[in-house]
Amino acid sequence: MELLDGKKTSLDIQNELSEKVKSLVANGTNPPHLVAVLVGDDGASRTYVNAKVKACERIGFKSTLHHLSSDTSEIELLKVIKSLNEDHSVDGFIVQLPLPNHIEDHKITLAISPNKDVDGFHPENVGKMALGLPTFLPATPNGVMELLKRYEIPTEGKNTVVIGRSSIVGTPMSILMSRKSNPGNSTVTLAHSRTKNLEQICKQADILIVAIGIPEFVTSDMVKPNAVVIDVGIHRIEDTSKKNGFRLIGDVNFSEVSKKCSYITPVPGGVGPMTIASLLMNTYIACNERN
Amino acid sequence: MELLDGKKTSLDIQNELSEKVKSLVANGTNPPHLVAVLVGDDGASRTYVNAKVKACERIGFKSTLHHLSSDTSEIELLKVIKSLNEDHSVDGFIVQLPLPNHIEDHKITLAISPNKDVDGFHPENVGKMALGLPTFLPATPNGVMELLKRYEIPTEGKNTVVIGRSSIVGTPMSILMSRKSNPGNSTVTLAHSRTKNLEQICKQADILIVAIGIPEFVTSDMVKPNAVVIDVGIHRIEDTSKKNGFRLIGDVNFSEVSKKCSYITPVPGGVGPMTIASLLMNTYIACNERN
Numbered sequence: 303m304e305l306l307d308g309k310k311t312s313l314d315i316q317n318e319l320s321e322k323v324k325s326l327v328a329n330g331t332n333p334p335h336l337v338a339v340l341v342g343d344d345g346a347s348r349t350y351v352n353a354k355v356k357a358c359e360r361i362g363f364k365s366t367l368h369h370l371s372s373d374t375s376e377i378e379l380l381k382v383i384k385s386l387n388e389d390h391s392v393d394g395f396i397v398q399l400p401l402p403n404h405i406e407d408h409k410i411t412l413a414i415s416p417n418k419d420v421d422g423f424h425p426e427n428v429g430k431m432a433l434g435l436p437t438f439l440p441a442t443p444n445g446v447m448e449l450l451k452r453y454e455i456p457t458e459g460k461n462t463v464v465i466g467r468s469s470i471v472g473t474p475m476s477i478l479m480s481r482k483s484n485p486g487n488s489t490v491t492l493a494h495s496r497t498k499n500l501e502q503i504c505k506q507a508d509i510l511i512v513a514i515g516i517p518e519f520v521t522s523d524m525v526k527p528n529a530v531v532i533d534v535g536i537h538r539i540e541d542t543s544k545k546n547g548f549r550l551i552g553d554v555n556f557s558e559v560s561k562k563c564s565y566i567t568p569v570p571g572g573v574g575p576m577t578i579a580s581l582l583m584n585t586y587i588a589c590n591e592r593n
Numbered sequence: 594m595e596l597l598d599g600k601k602t603s604l605d606i607q608n609e610l611s612e613k614v615k616s617l618v619a620n621g622t623n624p625p626h627l628v629a630v631l632v633g634d635d636g637a638s639r640t641y642v643n644a645k646v647k648a649c650e651r652i653g654f655k656s657t658l659h660h661l662s663s664d665t666s667e668i669e670l671l672k673v674i675k676s677l678n679e680d681h682s683v684d685g686f687i688v689q690l691p692l693p694n695h696i697e698d699h700k701i702t703l704a705i706s707p708n709k710d711v712d713g714f715h716p717e718n719v720g721k722m723a724l725g726l727p728t729f730l731p732a733t734p735n736g737v738m739e740l741l742k743r744y745e746i747p748t749e750g751k752n753t754v755v756i757g758r759s760s761i762v763g764t765p766m767s768i769l770m771s772r773k774s775n776p777g778n779s780t781v782t783l784a785h786s787r788t789k790n791l792e793q794i795c796k797q798a799d800i801l802i803v804a805i806g807i808p809e810f811v812t813s814d815m816v817k818p819n820a821v822v823i824d825v826g827i828h829r830i831e832d833t834s835k836k837n838g839f840r841l842i843g844d845v846n847f848s849e850v851s852k853k854c855s856y857i858t859p860v861p862g863g864v865g866p867m868t869i870a871s872l873l874m875n876t877y878i879a880c881n882e883r884n
Binding site: 481491 | 699715716717718719720721722723724725726728749750758760764765767768771772773778779780781782783784785787788789794
């Protein structure tokens with residue numbers, strides 16, 4: 303078994319981007335500028351946003367964090383988005399999800415200009431992805447694709463099973479893996495909460511991508527020997543042996559499954575850091591297209 | 594074995610729409626207006642477009658056919674599209690594909706205003722479909738969904754295999770069948786030219802949707818007993834016993850497969866007429882949204 307080291311790969315990508323930024327700046331161009339909008343005080347959201355902002359700083363991107371209070375109205379948030387859409391100094395921006403209950407996520411997603419939507423969530427970008435047109439690919443699925451590419455995992459003609467059909471991970475993941483591309487060209491099965499015989503379906507997977515949101519859901523009896531296992535889940539569980547009182551686990555029972563598969567992403571240090579790398583790549587593309 | 598009679602179902606839908614149009618007009622509203630743009634003289638394209646125009650007339654929609662010569666330039670076609678986008682008397686319009694080689698299909702698709710795109714091909718509409726937001730669903734896959742719905746074919750938790758990953762049929766078909774909806778909620782596998790063990794994969798399908806574009810590709814040994822078989826293909830083959838010298842066949846070997854399955858769409862008279870019904874439904878929706 304070999305680890306698909308998302309942390310290392312993400313740093314590799316960040317170093318590559320850092321070099322590119324240096325030559326941009328040497329040529330008198332402004333560095334890419336990412337704005338992150340955070341509404342409210344959800345601990346996990348704050349951690350994610352901070353990690354994105356820090357990664358920007360590390361590689362020489364400009365970054366700005368708009369932290370709005372949890373009672374920000376939908377109209378106020380839409381005004382912020384409008385000003386970011388119109389601000390020529392901003393290459394791309396993200397609104398961290400989930401939003402407080404009084405704001406409808408999809409109204410916000412629709413308001414973001416598709417050419418600044420570096421999360422790749424706007425319907426126009428999702429559609430372009432499905433149609434194989436150039437676009438901002440959604441950060442998490444694209445991060446997984448990049449990881450498969452850099453580890454040279456063969457995907458063509460393989461049976462890929464994706465568990466979970468969310469708009470931001472499972473569904474786009476299944477589309478990307480089935481497209482005529484490399485990585486891609488897989489025979490993809492999208493499984494979800496209504497799927498019957500899930501164990502049997504998973505056992506046929508050469509590549510198993512798990513984004514179901516249930517801690518340690520996938521056990522070794524669901525995995526084909528030598529499969530490639532990608533774990534998109536991330537959960538905090540209490541662990542009194544740790545200084546901070548918790549540890550992170552994924553949707554896959556790592557200790558069992560890692561003994562049976564050929565490649566696996568760890569949690570943490572797998573898909574998570576790749577999501578950030580993917581966001582930075584999109585921001586760099588947005589900057590390039592604007593110049 | 595029971596036939597999924599697309600011809601009859603399409604006429605049922607057209608009769609329903611016809612009644613709705615009558616009450617629209619009785620209330621002083623203009624009837625829905627569909628414009629079809631045809632470039633060049635491809636025989637099959639002309640047949641399809643004429644069938645669409647005729648269906649409009651039959652149910653009281655207004656329809657207009659713009660027939661442009663095959664040497665129409667991309668710029669000229671884009672001008673026509675711009676004027677249709679801006680024409681308030683037009684509820685929806687389609688540009689019949691394929692276009693002559695000197696015009697790029699996707700440039701044309703992108704130019705059509707998403708709220709007049711009753712074929713459902715614009716990326717924004719494809720993306721909304723993938724995200725489960727209300728939109729114009731692509732005509733052929735939506736026609737299949739409507740047929741499954743009206744015949745009350747259970748789809749939830751079923752294994753659905755879609756063969757073919759085209760932008761306008763296979764890919765959207767796989768997305769619609771896996772969405773949280775009824776019909777839908779299927780466990781969908783999208784198979785294509787790079788798929789290995791296709792026969793084995795097809796044999797696991799409770800619902801088999803074939804859009805591969807190869808005459809009589811699916812034989813009875815690829816079909817699970819009592820499967821539901823949807824044949825999206827349509828091919829003209831020479832037949833000297835017929836008055837016009839040809840007959841139409843699908844992607845499925847009907848005479849073999851029909852003996853083994855529970856439901857099957859015939860060719861002709863299956864998916865084809867449903868595509869037209871779906872286009873008319875979208876045009877009616879477009880008209881309603883404008884008023």
